[in-house]
Amino acid sequence: MITGANRGIGRELAERVLAQGDDVIALGRDRAAMAELGCRVVTADLSAPETLAGAVAGIDRLDALVHNAGIAEVGPVAETGLDTWQRHLTVNLAAPAELTRLLLPALRAASGHVVFVNSGVGLSAGPMWSAYGASKHGLKALADALRAEEQGNGVRVTTVYPGQVATEMQRALRESMGVPYDPRRAMSAGTAAEAIRYVLNVPAEATVHDLRIAPSDPVPHATSRRR
Template identity: 50%
Template sequence: MRVHLVTGAGSGIGLALADRLEARGDRVLRLTRDVVDLADADAVRRWADGLGETRLDSVSHVAGTVDLGTVADLDLAAWRRQLDVNLTAPAVLTAALLPALRAARGTVVLVNSSAGLTAHAGWSAYAASKYGLRALADTLRAEEAEHGVRVTTVFPSRTATPMQEKVHEQEGRTYDSSRWIRPETVVEAIVHVLDLPADATIPELVIRPR
C-alpha cells in the first residue's frame, strides 16, 4: 500500500487530493489546521519527527494562506505568517521527512500558484512566498535527484476553493466558483505526477482555466 502525506487536507485541493488517494486504496496522512500550526516551524518539526513513518511515497504541500496588501501597507504579522506557512513550513516538513521519502524513492509535490510565476500589485508577501517556494523546489530537486526523490511544482491559476473566495473578498469582487478551475482538476494533474513511471520526472506543471 502506498503512503502519502497531504498538507492543507481540510479543504480545497488538499481535501480533494486526500479523498482521491484514499478512494483508490492508498493510505493518507492528513495534515490539517487542528493537527499542527504551520506558522510554528518548531511545532512542525516536532510533529514530523514524531510521525514514525519509515517510508513515504509522496508528500504534497497544498496548505497555504493569503493576505493581500501592498509593500507600503501590509503589516509585519501578515508578512511573517505568509512566509512561515507558504515557504518555511514546506522546507521544515520536507527536511524532516526526507529519510522516509528516500527510502520509498518518493515524490514531493509543491502546489504553488500563478502568483509564483508573475507578481502583481497588491500581492507582495504572497507572491514573495510563492517565488521562494519555487526556488525551494528547484534546490530540493537538484539535491535529492541522486537519492531518487522527484520534486514537482504545480502552478494552478485561480481555483474554486475557500482560499479563492477569501481572495475575492479581499479584492472586493463577487466570487463565482464556476469561473475557476475545479479542485478535482488540479488533483488529476497531481495524481498523474504521483503515478509517473520511474524513468521520468515532471519538474513543473502549469494549469490554467480554458
C-alpha cells in the first residue's frame, strides 16, 4: 500500500513497484489519477483519520505500507494559525499513526515493512518550517517507537528522509519562501522513489532504520519570507 500515489514520489514508486511484478494498493483522495496506474485503489481522506477504518477493512495481509502522502505549508510561528497546526499534525502524523494501527495485524501476518517518507526538515527545522517540521519530527518518533515495539513481531520499520525533490509541492514552497525554484538543483521524484524501492527490497535478514538522501547541489532555503 502506498499513500499519495496519485502524483510525485508516490506515483513514481507505484509505477516502479508494479513494474517489478508486485501488487500495489494506492490509497488517496484522487481516485481518477490513481486508477491510471492500473492497480487496486482505496479512496480515503487522511485529513479525516476517523474514516480510515472503513476504507481499509478486509485487508488481512500486507507486505508493505508506505506512508508517502503529506502536506507542507511554510510561515513564521507568529503568523501560523491553529488551523494550520491542526491540519499538519492530522495529515502528517495522526493519519499515518491510525493507518498503521489499523493495518498492523495484516503487516504482522506477512512479516511486513512500514516505510515512513519523512523529510530533512524532520531532523532539523529552520525558520518558516515550524508546523511542517513539528509534524515530521513527530513522524520520526512514531517510526522509532514502532520499530522497537514490532521487532519481535517480524515487522520492519524504516524512515526515508528525502531532501528537495522536483515536484509541484516543492515549487509552491519555494515561491512562498521567496527562493527561486530550479528543478535542476533538486532530485527527481524518480530518484527519491528509487531510494524507497531499494529499502523495500532489502532482504528480510536486515532492516534499514534510516536513510537520508539529498540533491548534490541544492538551492539553500530562505531564512525569512521575502517582502
